[in-house]
Amino acid sequence: GTNLRIAAVDENGTLLEKVTLGTQVQRGREFVISEMTSAIQSVTEKYSARGELVGIGIGVPGFIDMDTGTVRESPNLPGWADYPVHQDIERRLGTKVILENDANAAAMGEKWLGAGRDVNDLCMFTLGTGVGGGIIHNGRVWHGMKGFAGEMGHSTVQPEGHACGCGSHGCLEQYASATAIVRMAKEAVAKGMSDAMANASRLDVEFSSKVVYQLAIQGDKAAQEVFDTVGRSIGITLGTFVNALNFPMYVIGGGVVSAWDAFSPAMFDELRVRSFIYRITAPEAVKAGDKRTIVTRALLGSDAGLFGAARLPMLLAEDRATRATY
Numbered sequence: 001g002t003n004l005r006i007a008a009v010d011e012n013g014t015l016l017e018k019v020t021l022g023t024q025v026q027r028g029r030e031f032v033i034s035e036m037t038s039a040i041q042s043v044t045e046k047y048s049a050r051g052e053l054v055g056i057g058i059g060v061p062g063f064i065d066m067d068t069g070t071v072r073e074s075p076n077l078p079g080w081a082d083y084p085v086h087q088d089i090e091r092r093l094g095t096k097v098i099l100e101n102d103a104n105a106a107a108m109g110e111k112w113l114g115a116g117r118d119v120n121d122l123c124m125f126t127l128g129t130g131v132g133g134g135i136i137h138n139g140r141v142w143h144g145m146k147g148f149a150g151e152m153g154h155s156t157v158q159p160e161g162h163a164c165g166c167g168s169h170g171c172l173e174q175y176a177s178a179t180a181i182v183r184m185a186k187e188a189v190a191k192g193m194s195d196a197m198a199n200a201s202r203l204d205v206e207f208s209s210k211v212v213y214q215l216a217i218q219g220d221k222a223a224q225e226v227f228d229t230v231g232r233s234i235g236i237t238l239g240t241f242v243n244a245l246n247f248p249m250y251v252i253g254g255g256v257v258s259a260w261d262a263f264s265p266a267m268f269d270e271l272r273v274r275s276f277i278y279r280i281t282a283p284e285a286v287k288a289g290d291k292r293t294i295v296t297r298a299l300l301g302s303d304a305g306l307f308g309a310a311r312l313p314m315l316l317a318e319d320r321a322t323r324a325t326y
Helices: 029-050 086-095 102-113 179-191 195-204 209-219 221-247 255-274 277-280 301-325
Strands: 003-009 015-022 056-060 063-065 071-073 097-101 121-129 132-138 249-253 294-297
Touching: 003 029, 003 063, 003 301, 015 029, 015 301, 029 056, 056 086, 056 102, 056 301, 063 097, 071 086, 086 097, 097 102, 102 121, 102 132, 102 249, 102 301, 121 221, 121 255, 132 249, 179 195, 179 209, 179 221, 179 255, 195 209, 195 221, 209 221, 209 255, 221 249, 221 255, 221 277, 249 255, 255 277, 255 294
Parallel strands: 056 097, 121 249, 249 294
Antiparallel strands: 003 015, 063 071, 121 132
């Protein structure tokens, strides 16, 4: 939605090269796809002499119909609705590619090289401009019926809460994303709850979630309440997924995770209230060596999606080799 990253990654997870470009979505999807495919071709040609290209994986924000390779809707990519992106990219590159939702790709990256490298099942929340998510089951992305599984951001945390772009109200995305943090901070300013935030919003044209975080750790009560809301909202949703999945690990990633110290206390407090399963399987509740429920920060930062997208064709090649053996 905001930047375009292309990388060459080897089978050991070594990042050989990374190219970062601005997405420039306002120039339309034709421009974005042309920029992306051109960069992919350039990187591919550069490393073709060093070894065989296993494949190309691409992560795209939005709801992707995995049966058809169509972006059904993408709030961060205007004009991409019902766009057969998979077919278009393959035509331009002249080769097969694997298309994946960007949050699913990030979850795969954390499974391969990050926080989840020692587990086969994990659930990941990505807290950025919006809130996304991905589910890894038996070491593979779990897509559900059409590829839309893992949309944690549209779990309801306040039934009559703030309107969401998806058409519902009170979604997690409206209380735990960077966009939501700024909105809640401005609402607090409008109510006269924080002179510090009011001054910051007047002086900083880029008034952001990072500014609100800085004020929170400096002791501003209204800013702290914003992050308490973030934590409680994540805790409610985490409780639902812990109860439903009973996975060993839940990973929190995305840009907002840099404010972990501001929101995680409220998150864990709420999680303990919302999930009996968490209370009896939390690390402090079980004996050493017993299975436990881990809730942790992501380790790969903004590169998680790159590594996950790169891993997808490797897994496909492994699966084909296994089938051929049998």
